[in-house]
Amino acid sequence: MSAVxxxxxxxxGPAGMAAAITLADHDARVLVLDEQAGPGGQIYRGxxxxxxxxxxxxxxxxxxxxxxxxxxxxxxxxxxxxxxRAMVWxxxxxxxxxxxxxxxxxxxxxxxARSVLVATGAMERPVPVPGWTLPGAMTAGAIQVLLKSAGxxxxxxxxxxxxxxxxxxxxxxxxxxxxPMAVLDTTPRGNLTAAxxxxxxxxxxxxxxYLAKGIGLKLALRREGVPVFSFVTDxxxxxxxxxxxxxxxxxxxxxxxSAGxxxLHEGVIPAQQMTRALxxxxxxxxxxxxxxxxxxxxxxxxxxxxxxxGDGGGIGGARAAEHEGRIAAAEMxxxxxxxxxxxxxxxxxPERRGLAQHLAIxxxxxxxxxxxxxxxxxxxxxxxxxxxxxxxxxxxxxxxxGAQGPNxxxxxxxxxxxxxxxxxxxxxxxxxMAAAHGISVEQAGYYRIRPPLKPITVGELAEAELD
Amino acid sequence: MFRRLEDPRAEIExxxxxxxxxxxxxxxxxxxxxxxxxxGFRATAISGASRAPWCMMGVCFDCLMEIxxxxxxxxxxxxxxxxxxxxxxxxxxxxxxxxxxxxxxxxDFA
Ligand SMILES: Cc1cc2nc3c(=O)[nH]c(=O)nc-3n(C[C@H](O)[C@H](O)[C@H](O)COP(=O)(O)OP(=O)(O)OC[C@H]3O[C@@H](n4cnc5c(N)ncnc54)[C@H](O)[C@@H]3O)c2cc1C
Ligand code: FES
Numbered sequence: 001m002s003a004v005x006x007x008x009x010x011x012x013g014p015a016g017m018a019a020a021i022t023l024a025d026h027d028a029r030v031l032v033l034d035e036q037a038g039p040g041g042q043i044y045r046g047x048x049x050x051x052x053x054x055x056x057x058x059x060x061x062x063x064x065x066x067x068x069x070x071x072x073x074x075x076x077x078x079x080x081x082x083x084x085r086a087m088v089w090x091x092x093x094x095x096x097x098x099x100x101x102x103x104x105x106x107x108x109x110x111x112x113a114r115s116v117l118v119a120t121g122a123m124e125r126p127v128p129v130p131g132w133t134l135p136g137a138m139t140a141g142a143i144q145v146l147l148k149s150a151g152x153x154x155x156x157x158x159x160x161x162x163x164x165x166x167x168x169x170x171x172x173x174x175x176x177x178x179x180p181m182a183v184l185d186t187t188p189r190g191n192l193t194a195a196x197x198x199x200x201x202x203x204x205x206x207x208x209x210y211l212a213k214g215i216g217l218k219l220a221l222r223r224e225g226v227p228v229f230s231f232v233t234d235x236x237x238x239x240x241x242x243x244x245x246x247x248x249x250x251x252x253x254x255x256x257x258s259a260g261x262x263x264l265h266e267g268v269i270p271a272q273q274m275t276r277a278l279x280x281x282x283x284x285x286x287x288x289x290x291x292x293x294x295x296x297x298x299x300x301x302x303x304x305x306x307x308x309x310g311d312g313g314g315i316g317g318a319r320a321a322e323h324e325g326r327i328a329a330a331e332m333x334x335x336x337x338x339x340x341x342x343x344x345x346x347x348x349x350p351e352r353r354g355l356a357q358h359l360a361i362x363x364x365x366x367x368x369x370x371x372x373x374x375x376x377x378x379x380x381x382x383x384x385x386x387x388x389x390x391x392x393x394x395x396x397x398x399x400x401x402g403a404q405g406p407n408x409x410x411x412x413x414x415x416x417x418x419x420x421x422x423x424x425x426x427x428x429x430x431x432x433m434a435a436a437h438g439i440s441v442e443q444a445g446y447y448r449i450r451p452p453l454k455p456i457t458v459g460e461l462a463e464a465e466l467d
Numbered sequence: 468m469f470r471r472l473e474d475p476r477a478e479i480e481x482x483x484x485x486x487x488x489x490x491x492x493x494x495x496x497x498x499x500x501x502x503x504x505x506x507g508f509r510a511t512a513i514s515g516a517s518r519a520p521w522c523m524m525g526v527c528f529d530c531l532m533e534i535x536x537x538x539x540x541x542x543x544x545x546x547x548x549x550x551x552x553x554x555x556x557x558x559x560x561x562x563x564x565x566x567x568x569x570x571x572x573x574x575d576f577a
Binding site (some may be wrong): 138 | 468472473529
């Protein structure tokens, strides 16, 4: 059996990279695994390559993106072992060490770790509207990925949704010379009034910087004359074999635009797959309407030796993710016997202050961009499970027929049994079940997730190597 | 539809259902096919509806394609390489392990 790593980090986004740098600085033996081709995670996707090959676009994406290039460079030089295109499909908690199973280039192998840091980030909340399964319907993040990692932009793009990423994407498209045809802002009127009392809190710490950036993005759109429709509801994508139009209401008025590509976005939620499969306890966030793994102040989950940092533990943004990564690193150093409690606390203290500064704006943002009711209670005819093609109405019917929660819905309808393993329907199915039975989403619960987290061929499984 | 920004990366060619497609080194199969104008990437097993990439980050599995003979790979997560063979599939893996090709030869590939 080969040596046990002090820490194995899953995910090379801001949280994972920052944790790795701190661990390596203290001479810990650390391995970072990420399924992407390079480090950066979602926000800094493709950052290394773009800074080299497309310097103009790199500059256009601004200083926040450039920060990712510096972070990636420090990560590359920190001494941590890093494997790209390495997909972790199972983690088995153990007494002495945890087993981490990883697939790379069609071969699977196992590594052992004293501590495992889950830094797998967020995913975009599913946006179930009529027509969201048509080719041409994508997420805002998908349009960003195309821009950042392939230099590909949409010609006839309408961006519809709510949250900071909507305006960021619009501005990034403009900076790349690809003007969006329109932005449809779905922030409900009621969110503005509910968020207002939280504004003073958002003026603390780094809040003003975030607010200024947000206002700047909106002003840039106005300056460039991109039409922005507000209080948008009743979105429906039209087309027979692909998106050709989008129908919606703005301030109650029915409208219609033609569009070949529609980017939908209703915020990001922690990617639960890994922490669920590990058996970590999760809690429900009633404002953001999402589950997140329960952690203590050091990132420890309910499973001994399994820590969580970054957006996978609750949405805080990229800078908060770095601080959380370094706090978790301090705890993993203690677990590895490299720091005592006092030294760990000293290492974590400035990170906690930094984290608080970046989180000051969150209560305001969370309330302002709380998902509208139609995201969690779609009309009966809307497809919820994209893989098995199950509608909201069918899920409600299963609830009336006796399905108590998501796992029973699964056995009634096969929801969550398709290729995506419930990633796309899970959040909505839990909401529908809770509403149907008049219980909280926490009580309704979530799918049980079993490994492998992504399909592995039988051949790969048979040839898997121990160490 | 999508278009490419000016891009100094090396061009490579791969095979999409017998047709040559030009891609840029380092990008995903899905990005290359979207840039080339492909709209429908697969047909679902149940209704046969046309689907295409939704998330581009490995979450939705709507980009599943047969790549170099292996069915149901995530086209958004696989880096395109020179000479690669890519096909659409209907449903999941066919029983013999090969993807069932579309029967309409034209597809909706622009
Ligand atoms: C699509 C998308 C786009 C976003 N764009 C922006 C943006 O432009 N600006 C912004 O401020 N915020 C953005 N965000 C918010 C973003 O979540 C955070 O700002 C930041 O990226 C969080 O950092 P992180 O380290 O927690 O996770 P991430 O940056 O998401 O990194 C997680 C990493 O884990 C890897 N991973 C996941 N599962 C596995 C596995 N099983 N095996 C191996 N590797 C795995 C992923 O490949 C990824 O690289 C975006 C979020 C999403 C979902
Ligand atoms: S596009 Fe969603 S998994 Fe590939």
